[in-house]
Amino acid sequence: MTPAASLDDRGLTARRLRLGGRVQGVGFRPFVYRMARREGLAGWVRNLSGQVEIFAQGSIPSLRRFTASLIDEAPSLARPVLLSVAPEAPSRHEQFAVLASDATQPSDVHVPPDQFTCDDCLRELDDPSDRRHRYPFINCTQCGPRYTLIDALPYDRPNTTMAGFPLCADCAREYFDPFDRRFHAEPIACPNCGPHLRFVSDPDKSVMDDTAIEAATAALRVGSVLAVKGIGGYHLVCDAFNPAAIAMLRQRKRRPHKPLAVMLPWNDWALVLGSFACPTQIELGLLADPMRPIVLVARRPESDLPEELAPCLGEIGVMLPYSPLHHLLLERYGGPLVVTSANPSGEPVLTSNAEVEARLGSVVDGFLHHDRPIARPADDPVYRVAHCKPQPIRLGRGNAPAECELSFTLPRPLLALGGQMKATIALGWDRRVVVSPHLGDMDTPRGLALLRKTAEDLQTLYGVRAEAVCCDAHPGYGSTRLARRLGLPVVPVFHHTAHASALAAEFSEECGDWIVFTWDGTGLGPDGTIWGGEALAGGPGRWQRRASIRSFRVLGGDKAARQPWRSARALAWEIGADLASGDAPNDQNIALLRRAWEHGINSPPCSSIGRLFDAAAAVLGLVSVASFEGQAPMYLEAAASGNGRVVPLPLTRDAAGVWRTDWALLLPMLLDERESRVSRAASFHASLAAALVAQAETLRNETGTTRIGLTGGVFQNRLLTETVFDLAQAAGFSVFLPERLPCNDAGLSFGQLIEAAACC
Numbered sequence: 152m153t154p155a156a157s158l159d160d161r162g163l164t165a166r167r168l169r170l171g172g173r174v175q176g177v178g179f180r181p182f183v184y185r186m187a188r189r190e191g192l193a194g195w196v197r198n199l200s201g202q203v204e205i206f207a208q209g210s211i212p213s214l215r216r217f218t219a220s221l222i223d224e225a226p227s228l229a230r231p232v233l234l235s236v237a238p239e240a241p242s243r244h245e246q247f248a249v250l251a252s253d254a255t256q257p258s259d260v261h262v263p264p265d266q267f268t269c270d271d272c273l274r275e276l277d278d279p280s281d282r283r284h285r286y287p288f289i290n291c292t293q294c295g296p297r298y299t300l301i302d303a304l305p306y307d308r309p310n311t312t313m314a315g316f317p318l319c320a321d322c323a324r325e326y327f328d329p330f331d332r333r334f335h336a337e338p339i340a341c342p343n344c345g346p347h348l349r350f351v352s353d354p355d356k357s358v359m360d361d362t363a364i365e366a367a368t369a370a371l372r373v374g375s376v377l378a379v380k381g382i383g384g385y386h387l388v389c390d391a392f393n394p395a396a397i398a399m400l401r402q403r404k405r406r407p408h409k410p411l412a413v414m415l416p417w418n419d420w421a422l423v424l425g426s427f428a429c430p431t432q433i434e435l436g437l438l439a440d441p442m443r444p445i446v447l448v449a450r451r452p453e454s455d456l457p458e459e460l461a462p463c464l465g466e467i468g469v470m471l472p473y474s475p476l477h478h479l480l481l482e483r484y485g486g487p488l489v490v491t492s493a494n495p496s497g498e499p500v501l502t503s504n505a506e507v508e509a510r511l512g513s514v515v516d517g518f519l520h521h522d523r524p525i526a527r528p529a530d531d532p533v534y535r536v537a538h539c540k541p542q543p544i545r546l547g548r549g550n551a552p553a554e555c556e557l558s559f560t561l562p563r564p565l566l567a568l569g570g571q572m573k574a575t576i577a578l579g580w581d582r583r584v585v586v587s588p589h590l591g592d593m594d595t596p597r598g599l600a601l602l603r604k605t606a607e608d609l610q611t612l613y614g615v616r617a618e619a620v621c622c623d624a625h626p627g628y629g630s631t632r633l634a635r636r637l638g639l640p641v642v643p644v645f646h647h648t649a650h651a652s653a654l655a656a657e658f659s660e661e662c663g664d665w666i667v668f669t670w671d672g673t674g675l676g677p678d679g680t681i682w683g684g685e686a687l688a689g690g691p692g693r694w695q696r697r698a699s700i701r702s703f704r705v706l707g708g709d710k711a712a713r714q715p716w717r718s719a720r721a722l723a724w725e726i727g728a729d730l731a732s733g734d735a736p737n738d739q740n741i742a743l744l745r746r747a748w749e750h751g752i753n754s755p756p757c758s759s760i761g762r763l764f765d766a767a768a769a770v771l772g773l774v775s776v777a778s779f780e781g782q783a784p785m786y787l788e789a790a791a792s793g794n795g796r797v798v799p800l801p802l803t804r805d806a807a808g809v810w811r812t813d814w815a816l817l818l819p820m821l822l823d824e825r826e827s828r829v830s831r832a833a834s835f836h837a838s839l840a841a842a843l844v845a846q847a848e849t850l851r852n853e854t855g856t857t858r859i860g861l862t863g864g865v866f867q868n869r870l871l872t873e874t875v876f877d878l879a880q881a882a883g884f885s886v887f888l889p890e891r892l893p894c895n896d897a898g899l900s901f902g903q904l905i906e907a908a909a910c911c
């Protein structure tokens with residue numbers, strides 16, 4: 152890549168370099184400056200929208216070492232890609248300078264996710280002689296908020312939510328000193344010029360800063376529930392070992408069962424965690440990953456961790472402190488705290504001080520506010536480890552916007568709005584796709600407003616205007632209705648083909664056809680029925696439904712998703728049986744519902760594995776009415792133990808040539824009370840895993856394909872996923888599960904975009 156050198160009369164030569172990738176918001180320009188000074192080079196570096204441009208002159212060996220160092224020694228947060236090196240005539244430069252950003256160029260913008268507090272900043276936070284000792288907004292070029300703070304690009308302070316905090320003389324000195332760790336650290340702040348904390352427990356009284364942390368921890372100690380403003384939104388916080396405080400949080404939030412995440416104090420965190428959970432090495436590594444996600448780990452059954460944190464579940468979501476405020480709060484508190492998103496059910500997390508006071512006034516005993524505005528919300532990312540691999544469950548602060556590189560060039564910029572639940576937005580252009588953080592469910596006005604804002608926001612941030620918009624083919628989804636109002640050509644994509652395409656595009660280096668099992672709760676299929684247990688063969692743009700399960704009519708349409716007893720009844724009626732167990736709430740007129748069901752009123756046909764899980768959980772008496780999405784399958788998985796007995800399920804071809812697994816024999820197994828509930832739950836999982844592999848083997852005989860994918864929300868179930876993995880690998884299949892994006896509906900936006908690109 153070294154260009155022909157032309158030396159001037161001083162023996163100097165010059166080069167112009169361009170670097171792309173993640174080079175903004177990560178301390179890259181100061182790093183370039185230091186490398187140039189080390190090699191004694193003259194010239195300049197500047198931001199060029201998303202890229203960095205460098206003019207450097209010096210001796211040929213120094214230029215060579217300099218160029219190599221830009222990649223080899225880059226700051227830990229940077230992901231530089233050398234785009235071009237061109238020879239230039241040497242000029243009169245004598246020094247090396249950092250020039251102002253050039254915002255006039257078309258962009259190749261990279262927006263970094265929010266970064267956890269780095270070790271250097273933690274040391275200063277803890278150092279009584281440092282001017283930022285115990286300052287909750289300490290940051291540097293290697294850490295601090297990014298995505299949630301950037302109003303516009305280029306990433307310079309006036310374009311962030313720190314614009315309203317003019318730098319003091321000390322901060323300005325650091326900001327403009329190329330040898331300082333905070334040289335061009337855009338969110339730089341100190342107690343003299345930056346944001347402040349405020350604790351409010353009574354409308355007329357508030358305390359500031361360290362006293363605010365003191366007052367907040369004192370309140371937590373007596374069992375209070377607080378709203379605490381973090382990086383991407385507010386959290387509800389209480390003592391994780393105080394069952395009464397947890398019960399109060401649940402009662403006031405009307406969140407009776409949904410699992411709550413726990414944040415550990417930084418000191419000896421692994422020891423603290425080990426006292427109530429048994430994390431694996433992979434889970435420990437994931438907890439300390441720079442994105443600092445919530446990780447689901449197995450609980451120690453004998454520990455004194457309150458059952459109320461995650462009733463009926465064998466796992467608990469834990470995370471480490473990631474902002475200086477969390478470090479200070481947890482350290483002062485000295486024990487694990489419940490730290491859960493402060494959002495009304497299914498809605499986006501709350502970010503504004505006034506809105507939080509208005510909407511959570513009756514829920515919390517106090518507010519720990521700060522005055523750094525949040526430009527856009529980001530929930531905490533969530534991971535679970537399955538088959539020794541980290542599996543993303545939710546994108547958010549720390550891992551979003553997620554960057555996906557394509558193996559092909561998109562013919563035009565595309566926007567994709569995802570589905571109805573767990574929505575994300577994907578924006579794609581050239582060979583890049585960025586996927587937004589989790590935006591919540593689209594059945595509330597706030598969810599839809601955020602979807603609309605984020606659609607606009609992503610295009611503005613990245614300087615890309617979409618020329619078409621992709622959405623789910625379901626006409627009733629809020630995201631579909633929004634897509635039709637954007638004034639762009641609309642490309643509807645069927646739910647399960649989007650799931651399958653998302654998976655195939657993640658593993659685009661795998662050539663040839665796939666068999667992808669898309670198992671989830673609900674999605675509209677091209678035949679107008681509800682799908683959710685499909686095996687699709689082919690690849691993006693040419694998926695064919697080759698296998699499914701025996702169709703049944705769900706009782707009450709969409710209501711079934713929240714009321715598992717309806718699925719139990721429907722399965723029983725479908726095979727002419729009846730349920731003796733009183734699983735339905737007393738106020739339901741079963742006879743009337745049965746007549747409606749028999750006449751097909753509000754009882755659409757479906758092939759959903761998610762509803763099979765619901766039915767099984769209801770039949771086993773685990774959940775008849777769910778208080779949060781996914782409760783029934785989660786409880787069923789947690790209830791299972793041991794290997795389980797495989798009930799062989801018949802696989803036959805229907806009139807349309809689709810192979811159908813008949814689930815009917817599962818019902819007598821589930822109802823057989825001679826077996827324990829634990830082993831019936833295990834047998835249910837084992838039987839479905841065996842049925843999946845039987846379908847795969849049948850399709851392999853027909854198509855020769857040995858590569859299978861597992862996607863759709865059902866595969867968040869670790870027991871099922873790992874059982875399928877083991878069986879399928881033993882049967883000679885290579886098995887793939889999404890790794891970059893969630894297998895649930897958060898991955899739909901990316902899949903819609905891939906599918907749309909393949910079809911047009």
Ligand SMILES: [Zn+2]
Binds near residue numbers: 268
């Ligand atoms: Zn730092």
Ligand SMILES: [Zn+2]
Binds near residue numbers: 319322
């Ligand atoms: Zn300052």
